[in-house]
Amino acid sequence: MNLAFKKTTCRVLVVSLLALSFQAAQAGLIRAEQAAPPMSAERALLLGTLDRAEVTAQLQALGVDPLAARQRIQSMSDQEVHAMAQDIQAAPAGGMSDWAWVAVVLLGVAIWYYAVRK
Amino acid sequence: MPQTLRGALRLARWLACAAVLQWLAGCGTLIPQTVALRTDWPQGVPRQVELARVPFYPQDDYLCGPAALAMAMNHGGAGVRPEALVDEVWLPSRRGSLQLEMLAAPRRHGLVGYRLEPRYADLLREVAAGNPVIVLQDAGLLFPQWHYAVVNGFDYATGTVYLRSGRQPRQAMPFSYFERTWRAGSYWAMVVLPPERIAATASEDRWLEAVNALARSDGAAGVRAYRAALARWPDSLPAVVGLANQLHDEGVLDEAAAVLRAALQRNPASVILQNNLAQTLSDQGRNDEALAWIRRAEAAHSPFASEVRATRKLIEERLLGSPNPAPAPPG
Numbered sequence: 001m002n003l004a005f006k007k008t009t010c011r012v013l014v015v016s017l018l019a020l021s022f023q024a025a026q027a028g029l030i031r032a033e034q035a036a037p038p039m040s041a042e043r044a045l046l047l048g049t050l051d052r053a054e055v056t057a058q059l060q061a062l063g064v065d066p067l068a069a070r071q072r073i074q075s076m077s078d079q080e081v082h083a084m085a086q087d088i089q090a091a092p093a094g095g096m097s098d099w100a101w102v103a104v105v106l107l108g109v110a111i112w113y114y115a116v117r118k
Numbered sequence: 119m120p121q122t123l124r125g126a127l128r129l130a131r132w133l134a135c136a137a138v139l140q141w142l143a144g145c146g147t148l149i150p151q152t153v154a155l156r157t158d159w160p161q162g163v164p165r166q167v168e169l170a171r172v173p174f175y176p177q178d179d180y181l182c183g184p185a186a187l188a189m190a191m192n193h194g195g196a197g198v199r200p201e202a203l204v205d206e207v208w209l210p211s212r213r214g215s216l217q218l219e220m221l222a223a224p225r226r227h228g229l230v231g232y233r234l235e236p237r238y239a240d241l242l243r244e245v246a247a248g249n250p251v252i253v254l255q256d257a258g259l260l261f262p263q264w265h266y267a268v269v270n271g272f273d274y275a276t277g278t279v280y281l282r283s284g285r286q287p288r289q290a291m292p293f294s295y296f297e298r299t300w301r302a303g304s305y306w307a308m309v310v311l312p313p314e315r316i317a318a319t320a321s322e323d324r325w326l327e328a329v330n331a332l333a334r335s336d337g338a339a340g341v342r343a344y345r346a347a348l349a350r351w352p353d354s355l356p357a358v359v360g361l362a363n364q365l366h367d368e369g370v371l372d373e374a375a376a377v378l379r380a381a382l383q384r385n386p387a388s389v390i391l392q393n394n395l396a397q398t399l400s401d402q403g404r405n406d407e408a409l410a411w412i413r414r415a416e417a418a419h420s421p422f423a424s425e426v427r428a429t430r431k432l433i434e435e436r437l438l439g440s441p442n443p444a445p446a447p448p449g
Contacts (some may be wrong), residue, residue, distance in 0.1 A: 071206075
């Protein structure tokens with residue numbers, strides 16, 4: 001058995017384990033989300049489950065504790081998880097600090113010192 | 119030397135004039151919503167509001183997300199400290215909090231997070247209705263610095279928006295400047311509300327999306343939110359289906375069936391209602407009645423044909439399995 005095959009098998013197993021652990025379907029009942037479907041219900045469910053596994057992994061990569069990451073994903077709708085999977089890296093993350101102001105002031109001082117005062 | 123200096127001064131003056139002209143010409147496009155508000159103040163919104171009862175939590179470094187969320191959530195009735203929210207919304211590597219997570223976090227505390235339409239009028243309406251609004255601003259001068267703050271008041275006469283922001287419990291910002299910072303994040307704004315209280319600017323579809331998401335995390339809060347939504351929009355299919363499913367989940371089958379029956383009187387052709395009523399009746403052990411309903415559902419063409427078929431199969435198995443059926447556990 002070659003290495004690439006082993007790697008692929010491992011990945012499939014990891015994703016399917018994560019995906020299965022997120023299943024929360026009610027037997028026999030059609031869900032409220034499906035009462036106003038933006039896309040085919042089955043497709044949404046499948047995307048939702050795969051995205052959940054992927055976004056959990058991404059949150060962990062961004063420094064979130066694995067258990068906390070799973071809980072955070074749990075409270076999101078399928079559409080939200082899908083959106084998150086698309087732009088977790090690019091979406092603006094709010095978080096201003098005083099250091100940003102310090103940086104701006106330092107930059108101003110540097111420009112004044114080197115460009116104007118010389 | 120003095121001649122070159124005079125030349126440089128003249129050039130600087132021209133540049134300054136050009137900049138001012140440019141700025142004046144650009145005002146309308148830089149702050150389109152403020153300009154519109156000047157002549158067209160939203161109807162029914164008072165000119166001056168300040169929600170003094172919104173608590174204030176000063177932010178630590180970068181932690182404006184948890185701080186803003188804690189202010190809105192405490193106002194919404196959940197006693198939660200900003201420190202406790204760090205684990206729920208903060209992304210260490212990004213040194214900030216994503217909007218989607220800001221919307222999701224209140225659900226874990228039994229509250230609805232609802233994103234507003236990107237309109238100044240909607241923001242003012244929510245504040246006027248007593249709901250503080252979390253906004254995303256770009257507070258950077260040279261490069262983007264994303265920042266969450268809470269709008270808790272405004273005054274038309276002086277053109278001021280009041281915010282709880284960073285370490286300032288009462289930041290006063292001109293309407294125009296606030297719009298410039300708010301516009302950069304595509305006018306992103308949200309409110310946090312208890313399940314019984316529907317946002318002043320809520321639309322039926324989007325509110326129910328938010329309620330569905332709440333029900334995922336907190337079933338009991340979901341039931342209360344669905345009831346409120348149903349009182350507001352009695353014909354809403356997602357509200358009925360959501361309420362009945364939640365009740366079914368909690369084992370309150372009688373009420374779930376009653377809710378579905380009442381909804382079927384308003385909307386007799388709904389395959390979803392028929393299927394879910396059949397499933398609920400079958401779980402109560404009333405399989406004959408269930409079979410009649412599922413046959414009705416099967417007669418109609420719908421995107422839920424496979425679910426309906428599965429429910430019929432289950433009911434038939436139960437009918438064959440036990441001639442004297444005992445109530446099956448829900449789910």
